[in-house]
Amino acid sequence: MTSPETLADAETPATPPATHRWSPVLAVALATFTVVSSEMMPVGLLTPMSHSLGVSDGISGLSLTITGLIAAVLSPFTPVLLGLRDRRTTLVAFMLLLGLADALTALAPNFAVLALGRVLLGAAMGIVWGLAASLGPRLADGPRTALTMTLIFSGVSIASVLGVPLGTYLAALLDWRAAFWALALLGVVSAAVLATTLPALPVHERGRLSGLAGALRHRGIAVGIAITAFVVLGHFTGYTYVRPVLETDAGLSSGVIAACLLGYGLAGVAGNFTLGPLSGGRPRTAVLLALSGVTLAIALLPYATGGLVTVLLALIVWGASYGGVSVSTQNWVRTADPARIEASAAVWAGVFNASIALGSFAGGLVVDHAGNHAVLLTATALTAAGLLLAALSRPGDSRPGDHRPG
Structure with a gap:
C-alpha cells in the first residue's frame, strides 16, 4: 500500500499515443535547454552587461549566483509547493514565467531590476528542474525510460554547446539585451510546445x-x-x-x-x-x-x-x-x-x-x-x-x- 510520504510519485505513467510518443519528451528537452541557456547566458555576456549597467564584472557575476541559489532552495519543495496541480499546467506556467524573467532582464535599466529578473528565473528554473527530472517514467514505458531520461537531459548538454555560444554571437551582432529577448521568445515557444504535446499529468496525492x-x-x-x-x-x-x-x-x-x-x-x-x-x-x-x-x-x-x-x-x-x-x-x-x-x-x-x-x-x-x-x-x-x-x-x-x- 502506498504511504502518504510517497507524495504523488506512484502515478500511472501518462504515455501519449504511439504516433506522438516522443513529442512530449522532446518538448521537455526543449524546456531544459531553454532553462539552462537562460541560467548560463551571463557567462558569455558578463563584460557588456557590466559596462551597460555600470557595475563591476564581479557584481554582474552575481546574476548566476542569484539564480542558482533560488533554484536550489525551491527545487526540493516542488512537490509540496505544487500540491495537486496538474504537472503539465505547472510546466507551461513556469516556462511562461521564465520568458517574463528573461524579458525583464533584457529591459533592465540597472542591476537591481536585472537581479529581480534573475530571481524570477531562479523560481522558474527550480520548479522546471524539480519536475523535469521525474517525468521520464511518466512519459514512457519501462524499456523506453532510459532513452526518455537521456533525451530530457540532452537539453542540458546541448545548451552548453549551442545555447550560450549562439546567445554570445547574437549579442556581438546586436547587443547583450538581444540575447535575452531571444531567450524570452524561446521561453514562450517552449511553453506553447509543452501545452500542445504533453499529456495531462494529474496528481492524486498531496505532497508533504x-x-x-x-x-x-x-x-x-x-x-x-x-x-x-x-x-x-x-x-x-x-x-x-x-x-x-x-x-x-x-x-x-x-x-x-x-x-x-x-x-x-x-x-x-x-x-x-x-x-x-x-x-x-x-x-x-x-x-x-x-x-x-x-x-x-x-x-x-x-x-x-x-x-x-x-x-x-x-x-x-x-x-x-x-x-x-x-x-x-x-x-x-x-x-x-x-x-x-x-x-x-x-x-x-x-x-x-x-x-x-x-x-x-x-x-x-x-x-x-x-x-x-x-x-x-x-x-x-x-x-x-x-x-x-x-x-x-x-x-x-x-x-x-x-x-x-x-
Missing part, C-alpha cells in the same frame, strides 16, 4: 514535507544525492576556472580556448547519449564510468598543459564523462526507490543547483588564495570522494525502516 524526509531516509537515494553533490561540487570548482588554466599554464589564445571548449561541449553531448541509455539498466556502472572519467581528466589537466593535443584530450575526456553525470545520477536516485520518483528527483535537483553555486564559490576562493593547480587538485579530491562513495554503494542499498511512513 514528511515525503522529502522519507526520501532522504532511504539509504540508496541519500547516497545517490551525496554522490551528485560531490561530483557537481568538484566539477564546478574546477571547470568555472578552467579558462585561466588554459591561458596561463597552457599559454593558449582566446580562439584556441574557444575551440577546445567547443570540443569539450560536443564530447558532453556524446557522453549524455552514451552513458544515458547505459544508466537506465546499469546506473551504478554508468555513475562509476562518469565519475572515473571526470576525476581522471581533472587530475591530469595540470600535467597536460605542455601541448595542445594533451589539453584537448583531457578536456574531451572531462566533457564526455561529465555529460553523463546528470542522467546517470538521476537514474541512480530513481532506481533506488521508484515509489518516490518525484520527491527524490526534486531533492536531487535542489542539491544539483546548490552544488553549482557552492562549487563556483569554493573554486574562486581556492584560485585566489592558492592558484590554478590548487583549484584543480581540490576539484579532483571532491570528485574522487564521490567516486569512492559510488564504488562502495549500490542504488538498491536500504536499511530497516526505509519504507515506513513518515
Whole structure:
C-alpha cells in the first residue's frame, strides 16, 4: 500500500499515443535547454552587461549566483509547493514565467531590476528542474525510460554547446539585451510546445514535507544525492576556472580556448547519449564510468598543459564523462526507490543547483588564495570522494525502516 510520504510519485505513467510518443519528451528537452541557456547566458555576456549597467564584472557575476541559489532552495519543495496541480499546467506556467524573467532582464535599466529578473528565473528554473527530472517514467514505458531520461537531459548538454555560444554571437551582432529577448521568445515557444504535446499529468496525492524526509531516509537515494553533490561540487570548482588554466599554464589564445571548449561541449553531448541509455539498466556502472572519467581528466589537466593535443584530450575526456553525470545520477536516485520518483528527483535537483553555486564559490576562493593547480587538485579530491562513495554503494542499498511512513 502506498504511504502518504510517497507524495504523488506512484502515478500511472501518462504515455501519449504511439504516433506522438516522443513529442512530449522532446518538448521537455526543449524546456531544459531553454532553462539552462537562460541560467548560463551571463557567462558569455558578463563584460557588456557590466559596462551597460555600470557595475563591476564581479557584481554582474552575481546574476548566476542569484539564480542558482533560488533554484536550489525551491527545487526540493516542488512537490509540496505544487500540491495537486496538474504537472503539465505547472510546466507551461513556469516556462511562461521564465520568458517574463528573461524579458525583464533584457529591459533592465540597472542591476537591481536585472537581479529581480534573475530571481524570477531562479523560481522558474527550480520548479522546471524539480519536475523535469521525474517525468521520464511518466512519459514512457519501462524499456523506453532510459532513452526518455537521456533525451530530457540532452537539453542540458546541448545548451552548453549551442545555447550560450549562439546567445554570445547574437549579442556581438546586436547587443547583450538581444540575447535575452531571444531567450524570452524561446521561453514562450517552449511553453506553447509543452501545452500542445504533453499529456495531462494529474496528481492524486498531496505532497508533504514528511515525503522529502522519507526520501532522504532511504539509504540508496541519500547516497545517490551525496554522490551528485560531490561530483557537481568538484566539477564546478574546477571547470568555472578552467579558462585561466588554459591561458596561463597552457599559454593558449582566446580562439584556441574557444575551440577546445567547443570540443569539450560536443564530447558532453556524446557522453549524455552514451552513458544515458547505459544508466537506465546499469546506473551504478554508468555513475562509476562518469565519475572515473571526470576525476581522471581533472587530475591530469595540470600535467597536460605542455601541448595542445594533451589539453584537448583531457578536456574531451572531462566533457564526455561529465555529460553523463546528470542522467546517470538521476537514474541512480530513481532506481533506488521508484515509489518516490518525484520527491527524490526534486531533492536531487535542489542539491544539483546548490552544488553549482557552492562549487563556483569554493573554486574562486581556492584560485585566489592558492592558484590554478590548487583549484584543480581540490576539484579532483571532491570528485574522487564521490567516486569512492559510488564504488562502495549500490542504488538498491536500504536499511530497516526505509519504507515506513513518515
